Amino acid sequence: MLLLDGLGALPAVLTDFEEKFVIREKQLPDQQMVRCYWISLFLTFSCCFGVLHASIGDADPSYRSCINDCEITGCVGDICFPHCNFSSDGASVDGPWYMQEPLYLRWKQWDCHSDCKYHCMVNREKDRAASGYEPVKYHGKWPFKRVFGIQEPASVVFSALNLAMHFHGWLSFFILLHYKLPVKPDKKPYYDYAGLWHLYGLLALNSWFWSAVFHSRDVELTERLDYFSAIALLGYSLIVAILRSFNVRLEAARVMVSAPLLAFVTTHILYLNNYKLDYGWNMKVCVAMGVAQLLIWAIWGGVSGHPSRWKLWFVIVTGALAMLLEIYDFPPYEGFVDAHAAWHATTIPLTYLWWSFVKDDAEFRTSVLLKKAK
Incomplete structure (x- = not known):
């Protein structure tokens, strides 16, 4: 059983004041929406609410730049992904076929783009925390830590x-x-x-x-x-x-x-x-x-x-x-x-x-x- 994170993508550059203001503005629709149905049965609402794929974290220039660099180099900092050397259709770009992710690991569908987004999100949140900022959502979800490839x-x-x-x-x-x-x-x-x-x-x-x-x-x-x-x-x-x-x-x-x-x-x-x-x-x-x-x-x-x-x-x-x-x-x-x-x-x-x-x-x-x- 997820709440609508709702609202479109934000401008590419946000000042500290604008970011805090947008966070407050985004929380108001969620609170108003939940108050309309908080009395509903607990058994049945775990999965009746959608997730949109646009959030504050998505528009962060540093996050976007990290993803673009990762998809070109196949690395985020010291972490590199061998399967990033392959195009979306699985064709080899600059490496042998055996560097692709094994079939028994593909069930989780963590492809190059997904891995880049995850590790760029983790690095960006570390930088934000060091600057004293609260976590923000990326693609409609909070920045969760994976455990054995499990998202939440x-x-x-x-x-x-x-x-x-x-x-x-x-x-x-x-x-x-x-x-x-x-x-x-x-x-x-x-x-x-x-x-x-x-x-x-x-x-x-x-x-x-x-x-x-x-x-x-x-x-x-x-x-x-x-x-x-x-x-x-x-x-x-x-x-x-x-x-x-x-x-x-x-x-x-x-x-x-x-x-x-x-x-x-x-x-x-x-x-x-x-x-x-x-x-x-x-x-x-x-x-x-x-x-x-x-x-x-x-x-x-x-x-x-x-x-x-x-x-x-x-x-x-x-x-x-x-x-x-x-x-x-x-x-x-x-x-x-x-x-x-x-x-x-x-x-x-x-x-x-x-x-x-x-x-x-x-x-x-x-x-x-x-x-x-x-």
Whole structure:
């Protein structure tokens, strides 16, 4: 799950005063935008916001000059890249073919241009820090430090932990239904919504997997897979919220409720993939679906008198408060943990509590149905 860094490229030369002024001006739209949707569900917003590729660091003359020199010489300071001796189509320029990067290392797609940008950014930030300046963004991202070729190591770790927490929750839910709670004579669970939560678990695992991949390396393919997986999870979560809160049990009724939403989500993904990856429109769709299910769950928790409604409310309120981290979009501490990574970290315990609520709901619903059966 990234915020719009937004605004076009700045003039090539900035005075110290102008640079500080522009930084403040760029932060205002981010704060106004986040306040519009900070109350959205924490599970579903990790990847619904786009990243534009123009920032203050991009316009820095020293940074641009460093990149140009690197692509000609293949070096940034004392660091040189053998694969910079090759053109973009892989043809040898002034070196033998075996100097190209091995195939087993090309998965990360750190080509000559990417390596030049990264090391020029690192050197430029060292110079800025020595002059007393705060870090700035480059191509829509803070200056993160790589670890084994991973672009945002902290976000990758926290995404992986979220994935592990969802797997643990889904597996414990499965064990509860089939091995701890009573089952029907046909060995099926009494809980009416078991299938819905199983599919939810699979979509959540898929979404967090691609979140980890996207933070490992931000390229067009990983970006699209991350976005579309998150949208699919968000849309399906809304369906689950409606079906559970309104106690829709008949299959025909479930199809009637789900079909329009599934059609809308599918159309939205196809539009983004085949026509235009419109970050603004995608943000509006994500916000609308997220706020809708947030209100549905919150109201249902109060109206139904569910015994575990406090868990539901705690997840909603705490997850919403955690989104405030995005308002104070601070640069990465020691080059690793920024506000977005910290937000991912807060969702880990909340995911555990969310699945705890789902399991409580299964126990509660099963006990109600058994009483009716008697």
